[in-house]
Amino acid sequence: MKKEGNDAFNAKNYPVAYAKFSEYLKQTNNQDSATAYYCGIAADEVKKYAEAVTSSILLFRRSLILGNAYARKALALDALKKTAEYVATLEEGLKVDPKNKTMVKNYGLTLLKAGLAAQKAGKAEEAEDCFKKVIPLDHKHIKQMLCTAWSYCVIMTEPIS
Numbered sequence: 182m183k184k185e186g187n188d189a190f191n192a193k194n195y196p197v198a199y200a201k202f203s204e205y206l207k208q209t210n211n212q213d214s215a216t217a218y219y220c221g222i223a224a225d226e227v228k229k230y231a232e233a234v235t236s237s238i239l240l241f242r243r244s245l246i247l248g249n250a251y252a253r254k255a256l257a258l259d260a261l262k263k264t265a266e267y268v269a270t271l272e273e274g275l276k277v278d279p280k281n282k283t284m285v286k287n288y289g290l291t292l293l294k295a296g297l298a299a300q301k302a303g304k305a306e307e308a309e310d311c312f313k314k315v316i317p318l319d320h321k322h323i324k325q326m327l328c329t330a331w332s333y334c335v336i337m338t339e340p341i342s
Contacts, residue, residue, distance in 0.1 A: 199226075254274075256283075
């Protein structure tokens, strides 16, 4: 079962991989963390986001690949349009694995989008708060976007003389 799942996963046949991994995990009482991880990826690929969250939770219990488990769970929550849970999961995950590039990037982009939306709505303080949360993040692409957004914020909040 596991080998069939691995073969399907390597062939990018995610529906079969998800089915085989899920069946294997049921048979083993969810005792194989690596399989749970790949089952979560396969679930995400076939848009079974709730199942991807469940696979991530299994990894949390085992404390293996923890940063990636948080990142996967966050992506699944984002796909389910559960924004508050998505952001909370990224924040929690970054406490555990602050250098996880996927989480840093996604959290930073989320904050930048929220900051830009606040700017557009004339909420300069809210925008500034969002942008300040991005400053400590270590991701080159986000830093460049932050500079642009911050410059725009300063221009929009300065009085016209």
